Amino acid sequence: MVLGTVPERRRMEEQARTVGGALSLIDDILPAGQGVGVPDAAAGDPLTTASWVTVPDVGAVMAAMADRLAQETATRERTELPAVAESLRPRLPRIRTPYDVTEFAGRFEALVRSIEVAGRLGRLDEARELANLGAAFVLDGQPPQPETWISELAGNLYWSIASATARDSYYHQALDHYMAAGAAMRRAGLPSGTRRDHALWVTDLCLGLLEHRVPPRRRLIDLATTCLAEIGRAHAAERPVVRVTFAVARAAEDRAKLAELADPGFAGQEALTVGELRMAQALARMAGPADWKRVFGPFAAPIYAWCADVPHADAFTVFGELGTDEGLPTAGAGFQAVQAGQVTFAEDGCDELGTRGRRWVGRAAGQPDGGEDAYFVDGVRRPVRCAVPTAGMNSLARFARREDDEVPASVRFLFALGRACASDPSIGCQIDAMLRFFRGLDESVASEACGAILIGAVLDMLPLSTLGGYIAHLETGADHATALRRAVRRVPVAPVATVPVSSS
C-alpha cells in the first residue's frame, strides 16, 4: 500500500496544524467550488503525494470554510446582483400595454426574478412594489382562480415573494394557486399525462418545503397526498410517480401505501433504491416497537431510526434502552475526518489503515458479481457478499481488545447493549435479520451502530482471538450460526476457486 512520500506528508501535516494552513491545503486539492453543495468523492480527484493528513480539529477547518464561503457569496452578490436587477428592468411588464401570451409570460418571469433579486439585495421596498405590480396582473383579491395559466402565474408570484421576504406563509399561498391550477386542468379535461406532470411538480414543491421544515408540516403532507391522488392508477408504476409516492408515504407514516410499494407484485418497484425498498418493507411490516424488537432485537433502535428518519436518541428511548432524560454517549474528541479529493483530513483518533481498508472493501462489494474489483487474498479471488456492516465491524474490533476506559463511550454503550442480549434464545435469528437488512446497502450510522452491537453480542459467544475469523465468515456470506461455528473451530475462510474475469 502506497501511503505517499513521508517527507511530503510531514510537510502537509505541519502546514495543517493551523486552520488557515489546512484550508490552503484543501484549496490546493479541490478545484474552485468543489466541496460546496452535494459531496461527490469521485469527481475531479487530483493526483496528490500524500493521502492522509492529520489535523488537530476538523470542525474548525470546516467552520472556516463555511464562513469564508458566506463572506465570498455575500461579496459576489453585492457586486453582481445590481447589474442583474438593471438588466431585468426593461423586460418587466407594463400596465395597460398589450402583449401576446408568449411575450407576457416572458415579462412576468422577469418580474418574478426581479422580486427575488430585490429580496437578496435587501431592497424590500422595491420587492414590495414589484409584487404589487405582479398582483395587478394576476390577482384580483379573490381566492385562487380556476384559470390554469393565471393561477400558475399567481403561484409563481407568491413563491417569489416568499423567497424575497422570508415569509413562509406565502409559500402556502403559492401552493393554493398551484392546486387551483391543477383542479382547473382536471375540469378542462386536459390529458392525464399533463395533469400527472403538474401534480408531480406540485408534490415535489411540497416535498422541498417539507425538507426545509416549513410549517405546518401536516398541511404540506396533506397537499402532497391530495396531488398524488390526482394521478391516475395508470401512472402509479411510473418511475417519478413511484419516487414521490415513497417520499410522501414515508413522511406521512402511511403504512398501507408503503406496503403497496413494498409488495413484490408492484410493477414500479425498481424505481426505488435498495435502501428505500428496505425502508418501505420494514416500515410497512412493523406495526410498533414490539414488532421491531421481536424481529431485530438489540439492533431495532438504529434500524428504526434510519427507516423512520428519527434521531438516534429518540429511537433508543422508544425501545427502552435509554431514559427520556438520558443522552446518547459520543466517542468524544479526535475521531472526525473529511475527504478532500483523494486526501483524508483526519483527527488523531481516526483509524488510518482501517479507513483505507473499508474504502477498498466497499468498492469491491459494490460489484455484486465480484467483478473486476473483487478482492484477492493470497491469490484467491473472494466474492464479497457482505461488506455492511462487516467493514465497520473490522474497524470497531480494535476497541474490543482494549480496556473499558480506553473505549469511546458510544462504542462501550453499544457493546454493552449487545452483550446484554447475547444469551437471548432469539439473538441468532435477530443477527441474521439484521445482516439481511443491510445486505446490498451502503454503510451508514445505523450499520455502524449495528456492527458495534453485534461485536458486543458475540464477544460472549467466542474467544476474542477468533472475532476476526467470525467477521471474515460473515463477510463471505455465512449466516451467524455458521460463522460462529467456523470461527470457534478456527476454520479458515474457504478459498473460492479462481474464476477468470470475463471481459464481456
Add this chain to the structure above:
Amino acid sequence: MTGTPPRPGDFPVALSSAGIGLFWIIEAGGRVTYSTAGEVDGVTVFGRGVRMGVRVANGADEPVTLRALRIRAKWYPEYPPTLRYHKVALPVPAPPLPFDDGQPNVLLTEDVTDGVVTVRGTRCVLAPAGEADASRVIDATIEAAVSGLWGCHIEAEYTHAAAARVTSVPVGCLVLLRGK
C-alpha cells in the same frame, strides 16, 4: 417566597457559555457545516443550528443536584430576509463512530415553538465550590426543525437545600432555519 427577595445564596448555580460554534451534521456520506447568517441587534445568528458548551458551576458549600438543563425557545416566523446562511459539504471517508454524526440533543420542533426543551443527559451532582467536580461543561447542540428564527435562552433546574430552584442565563443565541 412572596414578597421575599431572593438572597445570593439562594441561587448558587451559575451558568455561562463555554464556547459556541457552527452547526454541522453528517448526512448522505458528507459532513455539512452551516455558516452564520448575519446579526440581529448585535447577536450572531447561526444557520440551521448551533453547538454550545454550557458551563454549570456550583458556588455553594454543599453539593447541588443538577436536575435538568433546559432551552427556553421562542420562535419568530418573520425575520429580516437578508439573514442568509450557506453550507459547505465534504465527503467523509467512512461513517463516523456511532452517534458522532453531529445529531443534536435539542430539536426545536413545531411542538416547542414557544416553550421549553430539556437537554438530554445532563442530570448530575456538582461537588461543593472549590472542588474539582464543582463545575461541568455540557454540550447543547441545538437544531431548528421548523423554518424561522429561534431565540434560545438557557436555564438550569437544580436542587439546593432540599428545594427545587431554577436559574437562567439571559444571553442565549439565535438560530435561523430558512424555508428556502
